[in-house]
Amino acid sequence: MxxxxxxxxxxxxxxxxxxxxxxxxxxxxxxxxxxxxxxxxxxxxxxxxxxxxxxxxxxxxxxxxxxxxxxxxxxxxxxxxxxxxxxxxxxxxxxxxxxxxxxxxxxxxxxxxxxxxxxxxxxxxxxxxxxGELAPRLAAIAEDIDGRRDLNAYDFECDWRVAVENALESDHIDLVHPESLAVLKLAPGRFEFAGVNSIWLTEVTDARSVRSLDAIGRYFDVRHAHRGYTNIFLFPFAMLSSTYGYSYSLQMFLPARTPGRTHFSSRLLGGRAQTPGNPVVESLMESSTRLNRQVFQEDHQICRRISPAYRIDAPGRLFAASEARLRSFNDTLRGLSG
Ligand code: FES
Ligand SMILES: [Fe+2]
CATH class of the missing domain: 2.102.10.10 (Rieske [2Fe-2S] iron-sulphur domain)
Known part of the structure; x- marks a missing residue:
């Protein structure tokens, strides 16, 4: 290849x-x-x-x-x-x-x-x-967004494909994010594919989290959200994720000129609130900012532990069924390499 x-x-x-x-x-x-x-x-x-x-x-x-x-x-x-x-x-x-x-x-x-x-x-x-088929869905999500609440950028010390692969699977959540993302107890959910792009749609199963997420809904005017967790990969470098559509995290994993480094950025885009400045919404945005920053730090820590000796482009790498999005990403890159 x-x-x-x-x-x-x-x-x-x-x-x-x-x-x-x-x-x-x-x-x-x-x-x-x-x-x-x-x-x-x-x-x-x-x-x-x-x-x-x-x-x-x-x-x-x-x-x-x-x-x-x-x-x-x-x-x-x-x-x-x-x-x-x-x-x-x-x-x-x-x-x-x-x-x-x-x-x-x-x-x-x-x-x-x-x-x-x-x-x-x-x-x-x-x-x-x-x-492809993702266009109308993205346009609908865009209608629910009302401004940037956080912007965070630094370099990940890993190849950009390592960072994307990490973001494309959820099997690491319990080990890597035990006190952050794992708290939601996300179900296995389902995958959808739209050309080179892919989506993971799943449910939050932690009863306490569901109760509080349901209760917060009345403060928002979001119409196109999935009542659960959504993660959309926009090939090749961007990821958009959200819980209940109250905010969206836009992440970019851009290859740097220096091999083995990735220009990472994440933004918190706020969902449209019923009334501007509502204290419940403001405090949710602050806690989501803190939580997202923690999750990406945790992802960075595990990504920088991937050995540079590991051949991410080696043929015949194995993928579990739960890694179907990762396999699709890998196949797309291999297809482009000829
Ligand atoms: S005006 Fe930009 S470099 Fe001179
Ligand atoms: Fe992660």
């Missing part, structure tokens, strides 16, 4: 990058590290643009914070992006030579599925083709 074509995965596929409510105001931005450098999403007077965070003049990064609200103005010599154009200060006007095209940001194609924004540097397929 030839090498996994990482460049093709990164450039040729659509990546779920944000929900519209994360950047509601002009000048809101979000910065994500990926193997191609950085990806910036920026609200340019109401339209969201995606670009590489590199000033075309001398290469300065426009943004260094993970998220915030600031003009896309280069701090070195002041080139500024606004209303779809790069504005160049008068003393640099001569940079644009006679008849030469005006300088542009290196922007990336974007596409929407409902209020979910996808980015792909050089898409090989339409977003509809890539999502």
């Amino acid at each position: 030839s090498e996994i074509p990482f460049q093709r995965l990164l450039e040729g596929y659509w990546h779920l990058a944000a929900h519209r409510s994360e950047m509601p105001n002009p000048k809101d931005f979000l910065r994500i590290a990926w193997a191609a450098g950085e990806l910036v999403l920026y609200n340019d007077q109401g339209s969201i643009v995606a670009f590489d965070n590199v000033c075309p003049h001398r290469g300065t990064r426009f943004f260094v914070d993970m998220a915030g609200n600031a003009p896309a103005s280069c701090p070195y010599h002041g080139w500024t992006y606004r209303n779809g154009c790069l504005r160049i200060p008068t003393h640099h006007q001569s940079v644009v030579g006679e008849g030469a095209p005006p300088p542009q940001l290196n922007s990336f194609p974007t596409a929407w599925c409902g209020d979910f924004l996808f980015v792909s540097p050089r898409p090989e397929h339409s977003l509809e083709d890539q999502l």
Whole structure:
């Protein structure tokens, strides 16, 4: 088998990058590290643009914070992006030579599925083709989301496929997450597949958790949620999970340039509440933030214990029935490797 074509995965596929409510105001931005450098999403007077965070003049990064609200103005010599154009200060006007095209940001194609924004540097397929039957379901989930509550990013010390495989199976929950996720006592549930994407739908069986999750429902206006636990894998790098739809955790496992490292990020996207600022909802968002951060720390600890000597792309690896999503991911990668 030839090498996994990482460049093709990164450039040729659509990546779920944000929900519209994360950047509601002009000048809101979000910065994500990926193997191609950085990806910036920026609200340019109401339209969201995606670009590489590199000033075309001398290469300065426009943004260094993970998220915030600031003009896309280069701090070195002041080139500024606004209303779809790069504005160049008068003393640099001569940079644009006679008849030469005006300088542009290196922007990336974007596409929407409902209020979910996808980015792909050089898409090989339409977003509809890539999502298949998942598209209407994702668009419906997007309607239930109302803003970002947490943003957490750091590097996992493991190959990105190790991190994705970890997120695609639940057999490790009791051992790796005994005091966090295991408390919900998730049932085996069922798998669904939509092309290269996969879903795990299951029930919470811990009676105490079910009682409190049911009781919290009256504070939310979520219409498309599964009353249980949902985990959606959006091939190749993104995962969206939720309990009862009160919040969604969006995780990205992006390959880093350095082998054996993964740019991990997780976001907590809040479900639509009946009334803004409700203290029950606010405290649920805080506890979900803490719980998710703990779960991902636990996942990171086990992922970094996978030996670098282990051949994740070896032929003939064994998969249990409960690892059907992992097998599908593995088969897709092997298919792409030729
Ligand atoms: S490097 Fe950005 S304006 Fe000069
Ligand atoms: Fe886990």
